[in-house]
Amino acid sequence: MYAYIDGKLTFKCPTYVVVEAGGVGYHINISLNTYSAIGNAERCKIYTWLQVKEDSHTLYGFAEEGERRLFLHLISVSGIGAATCRMMLSSITPSEIQAAIINADVALIQRIKGIGAKSAQRIVLELQDKLKKEGPDSLISMPLHNTIKDEALSALIMLGFGKQVAEKAIDIAVKKSDHDLTVEQMIKTALRNL
Template identity: 35%
Template sequence: MFYYLDGTVAEVLPYLAVIDCGGVGYACKTTNNTLAHLKKGQRGKLYTYLNVGEDVFDLYGFATQSELNTFKLLIGVSGVGPKAALAILSTGTPDALAMAIITGDEKTLTAAPGIGKKIAQRIILELKDKLAKESAATGLDFSGSSGAVSTAAFTNKATEAAQALAVLGYTSAEVAQALKGVDVENLPLEEIIRQSLKKMVK
């Protein structure tokens, strides 16, 4: 229903931002990371997600599409609701979360309030499984004929980086282009992901 809101930031409250669009104030539940991008009285743009259910009509807003995509992935995990997803995304960036999922780092997830070890394990298990299925379906290993990245150059680290970027909602073609020119042989995994993300947001 809503793709994004672009207007004046009317209020910045804990886990909530109000965006004034043409005299109408839209209250968006959000993360600490998004709130850090907003200043009251200045222009703000949030990519939105509308959660509608029985007795529920909540609007969520995020400063980047990566954060929105990660939020959608998290609430798709059984037992993880919007409140838990916001808590997770408030303690780390989407790329840090993607790294945690790929590397099985439970501590990054349990650092969020209300996220226990069992939920963290479920998030890692379900999202890793989803990535594996998407990789098989879309050729995310880039061993096909796209030519963007040679098979020889596509190492295990690069595959893990590609999977982490896929967590953020990027397509296999976008990931292949982002990894092109990045030193996947010698850089640490986190730096590969960081450099790839920089290329995609330009």
């Protein structure tokens, strides 16, 4: 519902922040990773995810879009809730979590408070292929200025194609064309090559 909230940071503690935007103060739950990333900024942009339950609406916030995408992957795992994900992101960095999942480092994941052996194995089992398909650090790093090629690649990955396969198809599409392609043209041509 809310992609991000950009405003004045009116309160900050290790578990939540209050960001004032448009005269409204938003209480946003954060991880220690986000707390460190915000630093002493007076103004901040927090990427958000809204959890809607029968008895509450809770905003979770992240300093970077990549951290939010990793959080969304983690909560998709059966038995892993938002509080557990926040604990994971507070215990180790998002890049360490991603590397642990890709490398099947169950022991590292299991060291996080609240994660047992079965949960750690389930996380690796359900997310390893997804994260491998997207490529290393694809969740963590996100280009600020997307080129047409980057946007086409991102779209193909979202459609379920592996990063390397999609890159090859896009390269073929660019080579075959005798003029500059739009994003739509590049995606359509690449889909024909897949």
